[in-house]
Amino acid sequence: MPRVHLIGLATIGLVASAAGAEVEDRTVNRTVLGGNEFLAQGAEQIRVGQYDEGIRLTNIGLRQAPTVAERAAAFSNLCAAYAAKGNPDRAIDYCTQSIALKDHNWRAYSNRSYAFYLKGQYRKAHEDLAVAASINPDARQIATIRGMINERSLRPTVIMEDHR
């Protein structure tokens, strides 16, 4: 029986995408999940900030994931969890695996963008974010990450000239 999980922004601004997505509200990140209970619970644990537990459950679910879509989502979730734990290198590795399986998963690009942001690789972060935005231009998470990147990578200057 399908279950509805609201997958919102984690404290670090990441979305834990879920496996077995059947119906998706791309604006509010609502995903109706299929039957992989471990992946669903793993996503939920990541969402509430229990990253280690989320990673453990997701790894179990990953071993049981029969479809490419489920495996892609599981890798994206692991990417999100490791990025949230402050391990961007491992996060990037998982996101890259996810994208290799399913190259139109905006969440994987968005998560990897955040991981690049953590590493200070803002150009790569922008590139991934552009791909994510091309897939899902309405995702609020993308705008949030873009703002974070801009804060770190742009230097504001105000030039004034008096006319007198």
Add this chain to the structure above:
Amino acid sequence: MSATRLGLPAAVCLATAVAVAPAAARKNHPSPALDPVGTWSCIVYSHPAFGDERVLLDVARDGSVRAAHLQDGEITAWVSLTRWEIEDATLTFTDSRSGRHYAADLTRATLGGGWRTLTLVGGWWCSPADFVAAPTIDRAKPEALMPPLLPSLTATPVYPIKAIRDAKQGRAVSCFLVDADGYVVQPELVELSDEIFRAPILNALARSRYQAWPDERVLRPGCRTFIFRLDPLTGATAD
């Protein structure tokens, strides 16, 4: 000037009423609140490469406009411009020598607006001059009429965080009057690329000061251009 001269001369009132009121009624356009008749001390600004000018404008009730420049501490001879017209609360006239076509929004608190030629644009802003223009002016008066407007404290606007997040850059020009104590009064934004920059600019102007001068009756016009720019941090684009 605007408060004391709101009672427009009959001829001007009549002409304005005929020309403006029906259009205003049809299109819901604003009515002019400012009587432009009088002598004004103005700053005319443009691209930095062309510099700024201090100009005295004499807008007469008979529809004529004369201008005099301040050069080397002296006021030049008054030169006639084209006659002024008012339509939809906008005063217009042209300086045929420079080709500048001037327009002023008379719903503002003071006289000022923009000018354009075929290739250039700029702005102008005026304060009432406390004298009646004569064909020639005493050479001792210019400094009293137009004392140097020197900044003593130039506050920088805060770049809004939201603008940085949204990668918004922009440009604005604010024109204002400066009172004898050096405070900025009646600031208006005559150009504004994005509303997000309005509050920081007005806050900065409120904190800015100019050098004071003794004659409390004199308000001096000033304008300030603000450019909000975002540059990549060094090394930020390196991967």
